[in-house]
Amino acid sequence: MSTTPRTSLDGFHATKTAQQADELARAFVAAVSAQDYAAFDTILARNFLSYAVEGVRSRTALKKYYAGLHQSFSDLRFEVHENVGVLVENDLIALRTVVTGTHTGDYAGVPATGKPIQTSVSHIFRFRDDRLVEHWQVMDTYRILVKIGRLPGVAAQFQQLLGVPESPEGIFVEKAGTTFDTPRLGRPATADESRAVGRRLYDGAITTGVAEDVDALAEGYIQNTGWTPDGRSYFGNAWAVGRGAMPDGRAVQAHVVAENDRVASISVWDGTIAAAGTPVDFASADFLRIEDGVAAEHWDTVDYVRLYQSFGLLPQDA
Incomplete structure (x- = not known):
């Protein structure tokens, strides 16, 4: 076998x-x-x-x-x-x-x-x-x-701003995540259900900046790419801080792909960091695994150079 x-x-x-x-x-x-x-x-x-x-x-x-x-x-x-x-x-x-x-x-x-x-x-x-x-x-x-x-490693400074534990060497620690063949409990999700969960996640704390708006995430939510620890409360609290820094910011999903219990999107971000008046201009790609009607697991790829430039952690000519 x-x-x-x-x-x-x-x-x-x-x-x-x-x-x-x-x-x-x-x-x-x-x-x-x-x-x-x-x-x-x-x-x-x-x-x-x-x-x-x-x-x-x-x-x-x-x-x-x-x-x-x-x-x-x-x-x-x-x-x-x-x-x-x-x-x-x-x-x-x-x-x-x-x-x-x-x-x-x-x-x-x-x-x-x-x-x-x-x-x-x-x-x-x-x-x-x-x-x-x-x-x-x-x-x-x-x-x-x-x-x-x-470039200097500034990821830990970003995490200080978000109020979450810091990663060593200024680089987020990444995990592979659960294997594709891990047995799942409950009824398998459909593409439409997965897309709806992804939409709820974006319409929640990412948009509102309210830490409690995380009902689209599992209680034991897994964040594989390290910018916050696992757990939905960390996610919500970090977004409350992030949205507070850019109250007019938006994540616009340019493309969404959903299949069975998975949904992926590429988003462009714009807005302004209020304290400095600097523009927000970066892209991110997010992949979610859906289980029992909520996002159980998350992987992403982010253009962190431009994100950190927006927050003043890297010079604009980096």
């Missing part, structure tokens, strides 16, 4: 189209790791466009972008975060990737340090006719830049 944990390829998807979309996204991730840019021409449509904070990239420009990362980091690998899985809804695919490598070439003006790096990149793709046609990406470059000494 195999002891390999199940993944989203193992019976999670209800349709053959969704299964093929999962395989297509995985082929893209494998091509990035293998520097197989010829494979891009069969995976990505000729009119493919990729959107990120740095701008819009064509298929050719995306090849150059990943080639540049490989020049900066030897043994660079993008791997599907299997505890999260690959989600498919209609013509959209969502997944989170864990990125590792060794800093052996110039990156952001920093010569090789030989230090290992690890971060996350989250993706939403649109697919058509067995090709990926659009791509939205959120990458946490902050973890890389701190590790190679380009």
Whole structure:
């Protein structure tokens, strides 16, 4: 009997189209790791466009972008975060990737340090006719830049502002989360139910800034990416502080993908930090596992460089 944990390829998807979309996204991730840019021409449509904070990239420009990362980091690998899985809804695919490598070439003006790096990149793709046609990406470059000494580690200062325990070395401690095949109790959630829970979460403390508005979270809520400890009270209290700092701030969900007991979204944030008058301008990607009508578990990828700039913890030219 195999002891390999199940993944989203193992019976999670209800349709053959969704299964093929999962395989297509995985082929893209494998091509990035293998520097197989010829494979891009069969995976990505000729009119493919990729959107990120740095701008819009064509298929050719995306090849150059990943080639540049490989020049900066030897043994660079993008791997599907299997505890999260690959989600498919209609013509959209969502997944989170864990990125590792060794800093052996110039990156952001920093010569090789030989230090290992690890971060996350989250993706939403649109697919058509067995090709990926659009791509939205959120990458946490902050973890890389701190590790190679380009930026100071300020995550603990941010946590001080939120009133939660501080992470060491100025980088949030990340957990893999529960495995995809962990037995669940109760009736399985539908995509519509999962989407509704995600909406309730955003309409709760994230929008109101009221610490008690956390009914969309499980009592034993698991926060895998470390900005707050586990538990919904920490989440609510932190958002009360965060919203107090930017009372006109909004998280606008640009894309949402729900499948079974999972929901993912990419959001853009805007508003103003009231005390300093600085604009809020960053993106985040969130993945939730839904259980018994509430969010039991959360993974995210956040553009922390721009978030910390908004809060005055990093200079604007970082």
